[in-house]
Amino acid sequence: MARKLRADAPRVVTANRLLDGVVVYRTAAGTWSPHLARALVVGSDPAVEALLAVCERDVAGCEVVGLDVIEVRPDALAARGDGPRAITQREAIRATGPTIALPVDRPVTRPASLP
Amino acid sequence: MYQYDTHDQTLVDQRVAQFRDQVARRLSGALTEEQFKPLRLMNGLYLQLHAYMLRVAIPYGTLSAAQMRMLAQIARRYDRGYGHFTTRQNIQFNWITLAEAPDILADLSRVQMHALQTSGNCIRNVTSDPWAGVAPDEIEDPRITAEILRQWSTLHPEFSYLPRKFKIAITGAPSDRAAVRVHDIGLRMHRDDRGEAGYEVIVGGGLGRTPVIGKTIRPFVPKRHLLSYLEAIMRVYNSFGRRDNMYKARIKILVDAIGITEFRDLVEAEWTTLRETELDVAPETYAAIAAHFAPPAYEALTGTVAEAADGASDAVLARWIRANVAPHRVPGHGIVNVSLKGTDQPPGDATASQMDLLADLAEHYSHGEIRVTHEQNLVLPHVRLSDLPALWAALEAAGLGTPNVGLVSDIIACPGLDYCALANARSIPLAQALTRRFADMDRAQEIGELHINISGCINACAHHHVGHIGILGVDRHGEELYQVTLGGRSDEQAALGKVVGPAVPADRAVDLIAGFVDTYLAIRQPGERFIDTVARVGTTPFKETLHAAA
Structure with a gap:
């Protein structure tokens, strides 16, 4: 859902890959990664606007859809050194997938009585 | 079919x-x-x-x-x-x-399926009674009319860009298993004084952010005139429904704004231009469609579901028959409801191997037919009672034998925030936690009929407003909370649940629901279902449970 972002908050740009809908994040190398930890973090409105302008080219180029800017957790950046982490539950789920065990298509026993 | x-x-x-x-x-x-x-x-x-x-x-x-x-x-x-x-x-x-x-x-x-009318501001896929054609209380099979509606509405040039999506549900029985009063149009079959079957037309129902129980706009429309009458409703809605605000665009908002009387007048005026036209469904057309839904060749058998349960060789089998097999209109047969609500199974999910098995079982035991219920279960509608032990064994071996249909752990839940871009909170983990809490099937049977519906947002895909216990997930400053309602129902006495107390975190929601169930067990009268008790005593005794848990 749309969420008001603080002007000085650390932020990353995210989108979905057009071809398969996979969640991706803009990296410092100018690529799109499915890993939030590899996202480029920007911290000011002008920097965000500039990054979005660049990312729009990939929207026009049919690489990604649904550009969005999300806040990330700053303490994770400094203290853990393992890249940004999502703040909201929604973005955490986007970043790491459903929180439930997905059904596994195990073989089922077919009764011998069936033709 | x-x-x-x-x-x-x-x-x-x-x-x-x-x-x-x-x-x-x-x-x-x-x-x-x-x-x-x-x-x-x-x-x-x-x-x-x-x-x-x-x-x-x-x-x-x-x-x-x-x-x-x-x-x-x-x-x-x-x-x-x-x-x-x-x-x-x-x-x-x-x-x-x-x-x-x-x-x-x-x-x-290649198998005569598609994804048309499953999204967009059109007339959506028509829903119906999952026991259509086999329910003992049915007047006529409503799928005949549902198929006529499908043909009428598919790519209808006038109704492909409506103000908002439009949902129609239809039942051919007095017992409403299609939730017709919470649809944009609900159709409920009756017979008139001459014994002719036709439909009561209900309009302006719906859930979502503005839940409304639909109102009867016409108590009886002959089957022959149904399409012209529905076309008149659609034209009035298409003309006057709001397009400036998507949250005010459903027909229920229009009916509420101008009142059912004025809305009815507009429809009746429009109908005068449409009835006795090519929209009339000729008897031979109806008969041709009906031929597709002719009953299969049942064997002449005897016996009832109750007798099958009493005579079961295994107590677990007997429990499954009592919970999951419903009486059939043909003696010696039963309607088998297959639960997709096993412990830790996301409600409504089935694996490919389970689907393949169900196809095999349907061919062998149910004349090749399967139904999907709006309660997210499946139905094998034509099963011989003598086949129940073998069918149950096959289902049980595939994780499909949970004996909980209509019981507390038969929880309806939307995909929620684990999948859905609109959701505010997760639904499936809460459903799984509740299923675990109520995993004791003996106790579940003691509790009796109880419908819990969990939606992850106000769009209400899990119909939480009409759950006996309804649960709505909300996002409060990044925290998932759950708002609980009591007393909703989607049957022929459709009602919206009433909010009881403030929203609570998921773990407290589980305790709260368990407390509500305990309260019910303590105060129910003989033969009273949960929903009956709530109707009799109101929500006050349950609110006391809420305060005790706080």
Whole structure:
């Protein structure tokens, strides 16, 4: 859902890959990664606007859809050194997938009585 | 079952070809996302949190074994080996790629299926009683009319860009198993004084952010005139429904704004121009459609479901029969409800292998037919009572033998925030936690009929407003909380639940529901279901449970 972002908050740009809908994040190398930890973090409105302008080219180029800017957790950046982490539950789920065990298509026993 | 004629097949095949071209143009950049989005939605393709989701139509919830096998094949080949049966009797695949979507639609067309009318501001896939044609209390099979409505509404040029989506449900029985009073139009079959079957037309019901119980606009419309009457309703809605605010655009808002009397007057005036026209369904046309839904060749047998349960050789089998097998209109047969609500199973999910098995079982035990319920379960509608032990054993071995249909752990839940781009909170983990809390099937049977519905947002895909216990997930400053309602019901006495107390975190919600159940068990009178007790005493005794848990 749309969420008001603080002007000085650390932020990353995210989108979905057009071809398969996979969640991706803009990296410092100018690529799109499915890993939030590899996202480029920007911290000011002008920097965000500039990054979005660049990312729009990939929207026009049919690489990604649904550009969005999300806040990330700053303490994770400094203290853990393992890249940004999502703040909201929604973005955490986007970043790491459903929180439930997905059904596994195990073989089922077919009764011998069936033709 | 209905079989496509050449018009149906041509229409669907042409649609597949059109969508293949549209996807190719999107991937090449010839179409922007803004241009493409309405086209993909018209073909049931959504972009959700993690991937594209394809919603496949299962008209009035009826599937053949061959169609179920194709759904299994799609789950295995294009998805992650499972699918999700929805509260509108459809199926959703959660992990689809855009590039493969046209191939999926082509595969579906080979078994007379499609994804039309599963999204967009059109008349959506018509839903119906999952026990249609086999329920003992039924007047006539409502699928005949549902199929006529499908043919009328599919790509209807006047109603393809309505103010908002439009949902029709239909039942042919006095017991409402299709939730007709919470649809834009609900149809409930009656007989008139001469014994002729027709429909009570209910309008302006719905859930979502503005829940409304529909009002009867006409107590009886003969079957012959039904299409013209519905067309009149649609025209009035299309003319006067709001288009400036999507949250005020459903027909329920229009009916509320001008009142049912004025709305009825407008419809009746429109109807005078439409009745006795080509929209009349001639008896021979009705008969031709009805022939598709002719009952299978049942054997002449005797016995009842109750006798089958009493005579079961195994107590677990007897419990399953009592919970999951309903009386059939033909002696010696039963309606088998297959629970998709096993412990830790996301409500409504089935794996590809389970779908394949169900197709085999349907062919062997149920004349090749399967139904999908709006409660996210499946039905084998034509089972000989003598086959119940073997069928149960096969279901049980595949994780499909949970004896909880209609009971506390038969929880209806939307995909919620684990999948859905609109959701505010997760639904499935809470459903699983409640299922674990109520895993004792002996206790579940002691509790009796109780419907819990969990929606992850105000859009109410799990129909929480009409759950005996309704749960709505909300996001309060980043925290998932759950708002509980009591006393809702979607049957022939449809009612909206009342909020009891403030929203609570998930773990407290489980305790709260367990407390409500304990309160019910303590105060119920003999033979009283949970919903009856709430109707008798109101919510006050349950609110005391809430305060005690605080």
